[in-house]
Amino acid sequence: MRYRWDVDDKTVVAVTTGAFSKVEVEIDGAKVESALKLQRTSSQNFPLSGGRTAEIKVTPVVMGAPTIELRVDGQLMVPTGSEPITCPSCGAVTPPNDRFCAACGQAMPAPETYMLAKRTREATVAIWTLAVLFAIFGVIMFFVTKSQTADVLDKLAAADPNYSQTIDGTVYTVREVRDQLAWAPWNVLMVNAILSVVMVGLAIWSRRAPLAAIVIAAATYATVQVANAIIDPTTIAQGIIVKIIVIAALLRGIQSALKQRSASSAAAAANG
């Protein structure tokens, strides 16, 4: 992964992370010696033109991409993204590290806000991922359940439909068992389809209300895991790595979106 900061019109700092936790640093296109590592928190100072000092800090994140920050003379820099930064008031395209919009004078969001927005976007990606996973899982389990119930349905085909049996205190007839088995694969498909649609709705809503959407997605996903654990405790361990990654992304997203919201409501209160 490559990170780039346009510190000013003439100074560019770039960091490239590669295999084996390697971190390469370039200043104005020239590679410089770096002792930074991805697997532990580390920081290093580099001299910039004009007597300034750049500090690059690497902070590993559990089950996520590490946080790489650049500070020039103590001020956090905004990384240059694929999309230009625009003023929230007048929409004018603004260089990443301007503190005020040159077109209207409105204060630009603090650099920390852009870092938080990145974590919030990662949580939105996690929600889209859940939507896709639920859809795929629903289709797969539809066919799996159908093949599992096909044998039993064949055996019950010749049985007397009115024959009944008491199981755990409940009386079931052959007809009722056949109906439940016939519906089982459609039930699985519908349940996962509903969950997938819910996640798509939340991912779309997260553009307007990221914190609310991520909170509901996290609550829904946690509940689904609990429900699965009740039905079959062995499912807790299935896909455990993916579950941990998703939950970590959602929790980080909640924290970041909460910080963003708190910062903007504090700024709104200060601006009157």
Add this chain to the structure above:
Amino acid sequence: MADDPAACAACGHKLRPGAGFCSSCGRRIGDTAADAADAMAAPRVADPDSRFTQNRDALYRAGLLFALLLLSFLVLGWVARFDRSPWPEVICDGADALIVLGFAIRCRAAILPLLRLPRASAGEALQLGLIAAAFVGVLLVYFAVLECLGLPIVSATGDLTRAGWGLGPILLLVSVSPAIIEELALRGVIQSSLDEVFGWRDAWIIQAAMFSVLHLSPLMFPSHFAMGLCFGYLRHRTKSLYPGMALHAGWNALIVLQEMYG
């Protein structure tokens, strides 16, 4: 004193050609140095850290209560695999009641005003009554459609009637108790806590979503989400938990009577 067009008069930052404001201090180009000094003399104060802590604590409170209620459902589900008698549910309800009471006492400043009788004009009461009637009608249609499609709906009274329970105890366990506990938890503690962070509209939607997923059945998501919205709206309009409790208990009682005598 005229500004040097190449540098800002207030902070000395190099200006861009064509810029109307300094990108470092926000001062309008062309203001005198005195104007700039006045503008710089009134720093804006904001405290995002304390607001974050406040919001985080409110969110943590709502999330913890939700997690504890979810945990009690997990325990009940596991126990029910081995013991189909109603007593595990009774014990779980009792534990939920204690948990919710603890949180309600912790948030008593927000909860106590909601435990006053609602004050509504005749017109408002009629409007809310119509909303409640429409809500009941929509839910009846929804469950009728599920039944027509042959989709499995968990029975609320099956285990209780098999255990020989009469109508009175069943209504207490299935209608009255959940209405009080869930309204106090979702529309009381959780909606009030979320109100502090999100404002009433988003808090209303989130508590309804939490209420729907807490019932652990995706087929019930739409119906219980609608219930959560309706009860939450009654709480918001009347500033009281009692209308929601009454409607919730009434709906659950209707289900009980339908299952036992329908």
